[in-house]
Amino acid sequence: MPELPVDSVGLVTPQTAHFDDPLALACGRTLPAYDLVYETYGTLNAERSNAVLICHALSGHHHAAGYHDADERKPGWWDAHIGPGKSIDTERFFVVSLNNLGGCHGSTGPNRENPETGRLWGPEFPMVTVSDWVNSQVRLADRLGIERFAAVIGGSLGGMQALQWTLAYPERVASAAVIAATSKLSAQNIAFNEVARQAIRSDPDFHDGWYTEHDTVPRRGLKLARMVGHITYLSEDAMGHRFGRDLRADDLNFGFDVEFQVESYLRYQGDTFSSSFDANTYLLMTKALDYFDPAQGGDLASALAPASCPFLVVSFTTDWRFPPPRSRELVNALVRAGKSVSYANIDSTHGHDAFLMPEPRYQAVFAAFMDRVAGDLGLETRA
Amino acid sequence: MPELPVDSVGLVTPQTAHFDDPLALACGRTLPAYDLVYETYGTLNAERSNAVLICHALSGHHHAAGYHDADERKPGWWDAHIGPGKSIDTERFFVVSLNNLGGCHGSTGPNRENPETGRLWGPEFPMVTVSDWVNSQVRLADRLGIERFAAVIGGSLGGMQALQWTLAYPERVASAAVIAATSKLSAQNIAFNEVARQAIRSDPDFHDGWYTEHDTVPRRGLKLARMVGHITYLSEDAMGHRFGRDLRADDLNFGFDVEFQVESYLRYQGDTFSSSFDANTYLLMTKALDYFDPAQGGDLASALAPASCPFLVVSFTTDWRFPPPRSRELVNALVRAGKSVSYANIDSTHGHDAFLMPEPRYQAVFAAFMDRVAGDLGLETRA
Numbered sequence: 001m002p003e004l005p006v007d008s009v010g011l012v013t014p015q016t017a018h019f020d021d022p023l024a025l026a027c028g029r030t031l032p033a034y035d036l037v038y039e040t041y042g043t044l045n046a047e048r049s050n051a052v053l054i055c056h057a058l059s060g061h062h063h064a065a066g067y068h069d070a071d072e073r074k075p076g077w078w079d080a081h082i083g084p085g086k087s088i089d090t091e092r093f094f095v096v097s098l099n100n101l102g103g104c105h106g107s108t109g110p111n112r113e114n115p116e117t118g119r120l121w122g123p124e125f126p127m128v129t130v131s132d133w134v135n136s137q138v139r140l141a142d143r144l145g146i147e148r149f150a151a152v153i154g155g156s157l158g159g160m161q162a163l164q165w166t167l168a169y170p171e172r173v174a175s176a177a178v179i180a181a182t183s184k185l186s187a188q189n190i191a192f193n194e195v196a197r198q199a200i201r202s203d204p205d206f207h208d209g210w211y212t213e214h215d216t217v218p219r220r221g222l223k224l225a226r227m228v229g230h231i232t233y234l235s236e237d238a239m240g241h242r243f244g245r246d247l248r249a250d251d252l253n254f255g256f257d258v259e260f261q262v263e264s265y266l267r268y269q270g271d272t273f274s275s276s277f278d279a280n281t282y283l284l285m286t287k288a289l290d291y292f293d294p295a296q297g298g299d300l301a302s303a304l305a306p307a308s309c310p311f312l313v314v315s316f317t318t319d320w321r322f323p324p325p326r327s328r329e330l331v332n333a334l335v336r337a338g339k340s341v342s343y344a345n346i347d348s349t350h351g352h353d354a355f356l357m358p359e360p361r362y363q364a365v366f367a368a369f370m371d372r373v374a375g376d377l378g379l380e381t382r383a
Numbered sequence: 384m385p386e387l388p389v390d391s392v393g394l395v396t397p398q399t400a401h402f403d404d405p406l407a408l409a410c411g412r413t414l415p416a417y418d419l420v421y422e423t424y425g426t427l428n429a430e431r432s433n434a435v436l437i438c439h440a441l442s443g444h445h446h447a448a449g450y451h452d453a454d455e456r457k458p459g460w461w462d463a464h465i466g467p468g469k470s471i472d473t474e475r476f477f478v479v480s481l482n483n484l485g486g487c488h489g490s491t492g493p494n495r496e497n498p499e500t501g502r503l504w505g506p507e508f509p510m511v512t513v514s515d516w517v518n519s520q521v522r523l524a525d526r527l528g529i530e531r532f533a534a535v536i537g538g539s540l541g542g543m544q545a546l547q548w549t550l551a552y553p554e555r556v557a558s559a560a561v562i563a564a565t566s567k568l569s570a571q572n573i574a575f576n577e578v579a580r581q582a583i584r585s586d587p588d589f590h591d592g593w594y595t596e597h598d599t600v601p602r603r604g605l606k607l608a609r610m611v612g613h614i615t616y617l618s619e620d621a622m623g624h625r626f627g628r629d630l631r632a633d634d635l636n637f638g639f640d641v642e643f644q645v646e647s648y649l650r651y652q653g654d655t656f657s658s659s660f661d662a663n664t665y666l667l668m669t670k671a672l673d674y675f676d677p678a679q680g681g682d683l684a685s686a687l688a689p690a691s692c693p694f695l696v697v698s699f700t701t702d703w704r705f706p707p708p709r710s711r712e713l714v715n716a717l718v719r720a721g722k723s724v725s726y727a728n729i730d731s732t733h734g735h736d737a738f739l740m741p742e743p744r745y746q747a748v749f750a751a752f753m754d755r756v757a758g759d760l761g762l763e764t765r766a
Contacts, residue, residue: 027637127637187622187645188614194646195610198653201639202603204587220585227578228611231571239570245676252674254410254510256584256666260673262570263577270581283639290643291635293628 007083008075009041009066009090014106017143023101023136026291029126033115036140037106038062038098041082042090044144050379051146052088053137054078054097055154055161058229058285059277061105064097065090078155080358087366092379093150101136102128102284110280111212123209123280130157130292134164138172148172151373155179155355156322157285160292163330166307167294175373177312177366180319180355182326183300183333184293189321192232193286196225200279209280218279223270225282230269235318235351300333310340310376312369314362316354317347342369390466391458392424392449392473397489400526406484406519409674412509416498419523420489421445421481424465425473427527432760434529435471436520437461437480438537438544441612441668442660444488447480448473461538463741470749475762476533484519485511485668487661494595494661506592506663513540513675517547521555531555534756538562538738539705540668543675546713549690550677558756560695560749563702563738565709566683566716567676572704575615576669579608583662592663601662606653608665613652618701618734683716693723693759695752697745699737700730725752 004010016035023031039062044051054064056077065082067075081087082095099107102125110125117124141149152165152173159181166176185193200206203221207214231239243262258264295303311334315327324345334341344365348354354362374380387393399418406414422445427434437447439460448465450458464470465478482490485508493508500507524532535548535556542564549559568576583589586604590597614622626645641647678686694717698710707728717724727748731737737745757763 184628186619187626187628187643188617188619190628190643191610191614191622191645191649194643194649195607195614197639198610198650199582199607202607224578224582224585224607227574227581231574231578234571236569236571239574243570245567245570245573245680252410254670256580256670260570260573260577262574266574266577267581287637287639297628 004067004070007085008079009083011070012039012041012063012066012068012076014039014062014068016106017140019139021139023132023139025126025132026129027127031101031108031126034101034108034136035106035112036098036101036108036136038096038140039064039066039076040097041065041095042093044094044146045379048145048147049150049377050092050094051141051144051149052093052095053141053149053152053165054082054088054095055133055137055152055158056097056100057154057156057158058289059273059282060158061103062097062099063105065095077356080356081363081366087363087370088153089370092374093370096140096144096146098137098140100128100133102281102288104278104281109278110209110284111278120212122212125280125284127287128284129288130160130164131168133161133288134168137161137165138169141172148174150377150379151175151177151370153177153179154181156181156352157289160289164292164294166309166311167304168306170306170308173309174377175309175311175369177314177369178330179314180316180322180352181330182322183295183330185290190290192228193290195228196286197283199224199228200283206279211279217274219274222274222277222279222282226273227266227270230266232321233352235320235349237318238349238351241349300329301336304333304337304339307334307337307339310372311342312366313341313343314355314365315345316350316352317345318349319352319354321352387450387453390468391462392466394453395422395424395446395449395451395459397422397445397451399489400523402522404522406515406522408509408515409512410510414484414491414509417484417491417519418489418495419481419484419491419519421479421523422447422449422459423480424448424478425476427477427529428762431528431530432533433475433477433762434524434527434532435476435478436524436532436535436548437465437471437478438516438520438535438541439480439483440537440539440541441672442656442665443541444486445480445482445490446488448478460739463739464746464749470746470753471536472753475757476753479523479527479529481520481523483511483516485664485671487664492661493592493663493667503595505595508663508667510670511667512671513543513547514551516544516671517551520544520548521552524555531557533760533762534558534560534753536560536562537564539564539735540672543672547675547677549692549694550687553689553691556692557760558692558694558752560697560752561713562697563699563705563735565705566678566713568673573673575611576673578611579669580666582607582611583666589662594662600657602657605657605660605662605665609656610649610653613649615704616735618703618732620701621732621734624732683712684719687716687720687722690717690720690722693755694725695749696724696726697738697748698728699733699735700728701732702735702737704735
């Protein structure tokens with residue numbers, strides 16, 4: 001058996017929490033019962049004061065750190081930041097990471113059975129919002145005996161959930177980290193999401209969302225959606241440095257096969273994603289992004305009034321999906337609302353994807369913030 | 384009959400030039416014969432020295448100015464800049480505008496019959512490059528008795544053609560205007576083109592390019608391609624100002640119908656385009672964009688050595704498809720190569736589309752350049 005890295009949380013096993021109390025959703029519908037799949041890393045202390053909640057982004061899930069088995073090729077999606085001695089240090093924090101409602105990795109969502117019909121939920125799964133997710137996460141916290149999180153943390157769509165926690169449940173969040181996020185999507189962001197949705201929904205294999213019952217998958221649409229997404233996750237410079245105008249073969253082929261390396265990369269990313277992710281979930285997640293706007297078109301600082309915890313806001317210089325001005329807008333509103341906020345704009349060439357990566361200055365800022373969180377709560381500090 | 388604006392070239396009639404001398408293409412194939420559809424505005428002077436060639440962009444054509452009939456809703460695509468008293472003043476210049484080979488507006492291309500097979504050319508139409516287009520445009524110039532153009536002018540992909548003219552036929556160009564263009568696409572530009580191509584080619588109605596023979600059109604793919612394109616033509620700010628997060632109805636519908644105005648706009652643009660443009664042509668045009676790189680990966684200044692005319696280079700501040708640094712790269716290379724070049728970076732909120740619009744400073748710069756062109760050639764100057 002191959003050895004796991006020493007700074008890894010090691011082997012982890014997902015767990016499932018079942019909830020029977022109906023959950024009223026923003027769309028007006030109610031989920032009568034649901035499952036949430038989650039993982040935990042580290043140990044909950046006796047005071048139950050060291051829990052950290054990790055919220056995932058568009059295509060994320062509960063598997064944020066460690067390995068499901070020793071042969072797993074890659075660890076969880078945020079393994080760069082969660083583990084012994086890492087920014088979110090599992091030697092002092094108890095980390096909870098879940099798959100959101102509507103997801104496709106085990107929590108109740110379109111690819112699970114609807115007990116009322118005996119069919120998969122499919123397109124009949126209700127539209128869920130960031131606010132709904134946070135409400136469901138509160139119930140998971142109750143189940144785990146966590147009255148108050150030491151920190152709620154997320155990148156991108158996950159950052160929106162962290163922000164929503166501070167507004168809806170200020171008494172249950174001791175600190176929040178909002179990374180590579182925005183308080184609302186721009187028209188351009190919505191436009192890209194709409195292209196992705198149209199790609200999926202116009203695929204003849206979509207069958208109005210009942211593709212599974214037709215023994216198929218809208219693979220072409222999902223591939224296109226992911227290709228468009230990927231362009232927005234990488235910076236223009238990163239793409240330039242990584243691929244430039246490099247050809248895959250020595251000469252131009254003057255045809256429609258792959259000619260440039262960047263085409264090959266995008267097709268590969270699209271193909272991989274389209275065989276592993278659920279199309280209905282992708283549609284739901286993009287809508288949750290579109291809808292988020294705690295200020296509801298009004299003044300953001302006023303909307304932030306309920307928040308009471310210190311914030312960390314992080315942006316990345318080459319992120320053009322949620323660029324630094326979006327983070328500064330949030331920081332300025334927090335300041336105007338009289339909240340405590342630390343802000344770092346991290347130099348990175350990796351675009352939006354930088355939030356997933358081990359950039360040293362990002363790690364230092366993140367770790368310093370978590371140190372302060374630990375100090376404020378009187379948790380054991382690092383050796 | 385409604386009256387036409389006084390600064391319009393008025394009613395125009397497209398003409399067709401047929402060529403029987405085979406044209407060898409960069410891809411290695413040869414077009415045995417072909418038609419070019421073109422329009423002209425103004426009058427060729429006795430010295431034949433006042434001709435200006437307009438080169439079109441991705442979805443453009445020969446109808447650059449004026450009206451085909453008095454009921455036409457919109458004039459030609461560059462009517463803001465071509466006409467009596469406009470930047471390209473038809474009272475002193477004789478303007479030639481053509482539909483390029485591979486186009487879908489009357490010139491030989493995928494939607495025309497291949498005389499050798501009796502079928503439409505369809506996907507068997509050869510791949511054409513910017514260099515091929517310029518070679519075909521030279522033959523049109525010969526046919527019209529134009530030994531040397533007073534100016535070759537284009538925006539976007541049209542700007543690439545203007546640049547190629549100065550390198551391949553320096554003795555036949557007295558000046559060149561390269562607007563909102565680049566000397567080569569970036570990896571990100573190629574990536575967006577690849578998404579558009581995959582959208583079209585993966586549409587089941589594409590039928591490997593033989594859709595017409597199947598009595599259909601890859602409408603879904605073409606719509607998606609255009610939606611992606613449109614996002615890159617508009618600036619984020621322009622989209623924000625125009626649509627923001629405005630809803631089409633009063634409330635969220637929590638469904639997949641149009642909710643935000645920007646979705647409605649994009650769907651409309653995509654639908655309109657998909658019922659009027661040929662998919663095979665769109666594929667060819669995006670490949671011509673990808674291939675253009677006169678420096679072939681080497682030093683641009685060296686590649687520009689053959690050019691001998693003065694240049695005007697124009698970029699627009701919010702153009703993120705071919706942003707100002709791409710124009711400055713060209714300007715710097717022209718300077719290093721010892722060429723005469725004027726450069727203007729125009730403040731505009733309209734993104735890449737700004738090159739089509741009547742921005743006053745853009746018009747002033749453009750008109751001043753054309754005045755100098757007229758002066759250098761001893762043409763009659765403006766009243």
